[in-house]
Amino acid sequence: MADNKKLVSEITSMDVDFAKWYTDIVKKADLIAYGSVKGFMVIRPYGYAIWENIQKILDDSFKKTGHENIYMPLLIPESLLNKEKEHVEGFAPEVAWVTFGGNEKLSERLCVRPTSETLFCEHYADIIHSYRDLPKLYNQWCNVVRWEKTTRPFLRSREFLWQEGHTMHATAEDAQFETLRMLDLYADFAEKSLCIPVIKGQKTEKEKFAGAKATYTIEAMMHDGKALQSGTSHNFGDGFAKAFNILYTDKDNSQKNPHQTSWGVTTRLIGAIIMTHGDDNGLVLPPAVAPIQVVIIPVAMHKDGVLDKAHELYSRISDKFKVKLDESEESPGWKYAEYEMKGVPVRLEIGPRDIENNQCVLVRRDTREKTIVSLDNLEEEVANLLSNISDNLYKKALNRREEMTYTATTLEEITEIAATKPGFIKAMWCGDVACENKLKEVSEISSRCIPFEEQQISSTCVCCGKPAKHMLYWGKAY
């Protein structure tokens, strides 16, 4: 039966050192290898397969909502990047520059894209002329580079993979609708496919994206109580359109600037999965994105009929689930630990005793609970188990978030909670950036978002005591 004993000695316990636990898992589950340049990593096949599954699900959703994929250039001329003032100022400190082509110094230096708003705008200026050209719903899957000072695999790397949607709309209403529609799509994906509960909300002026009119976010809470911004959706209004001179002729024959959005999620989501569901035995993967959903471990392989039976079960269920049959020479115990480390949701053990009784052993990764099931309804049992695992992962994460969410009404109270209890703090806010800065100073917490579902915690700002305008979620962030 399931107990909490740590079986894998190579993994540092998360209670001992959460950061070490994280990097141990990333390496031991074979998700990445470090590259030779700081902040750049080899995403190993098992890690990349998780990303591919994320891509597949999201890309299908984007197609269903009418988006088309496109690919933009890697390099941005400095003059192009400079066109929108707030945007450059936001990104300038962390861009990498190409200054040489071969041995020749370039006349204009080129920035390796940290994000592609400027490239999309340049292109949109070319192709949008009439209201008939709108909306434009484009998305690109690519890599971007941001020269971070300190780096952590998946959470903060200098190169990361993502998708960036960039859309253009005739009216402000259309753009706002799109911004929120994509945020909902992300939230739905996080909760249904990744089993990660998220808080939907709007970023404050201080925390919003460089150049955006409004930024919306899904915020998740990790095992250690820290917040992870897991996806963002921005409404740009017509600011970029004006800066890049994007104009269309409307029905009334007048020239107008279109309204723009962008939205993205990244390989950081893999970090979110690790830090939401993982435990001291390793990774725990949500079934929807697990590269292997069921691993078949033959026990006493050398005995007559065991391998044959294992192959038979493999072909029976491998078209319904992602299945791996491990017939390597390692001992069964070694394999149990290995696939637990890799977070495979369900382990199927088949040995001589099972064959005699027309049964097999199913072990679920999240609780490590063992059940013996008849082979007659194996498909059903596995399907039920996978769906139970998803539900359980989500519920556990939601319960943890609720247990680790506090409310505060005074500065003393919020400072005290921030210092002693990891997690989110709900508190009222007057709307002044000075109060955000102050809390950052005294407590090292930042505003996560103004949630769509606000509560009335009190009537005054937790920081300055003036009348409150909004409820904010506060927390320490990755």
Added chain:
RNA sequence: CGAGGCGUGGCACAGCUUGGUAGUGCACUGCGUUCGGGACGCAGGGGUCGCAAGUUCAAAUCUUGUCGCCUCGACCA
């Protein structure tokens, strides 16, 4: 960029204080025995000790420089 830690076979580390033939565990190769929670025996292969300069008869070890990685802070998806 500030503070701390670390670079020695693929991985984790010892050796460095007090210079003198490069070691251990895991992994790897072969054979045999095992196989229901990380099995065992025997026999093997693999390292110019991050890089560079210096001191010395002699440097993994001492000196200087340099590059890189990790962790924690400020910034970011």
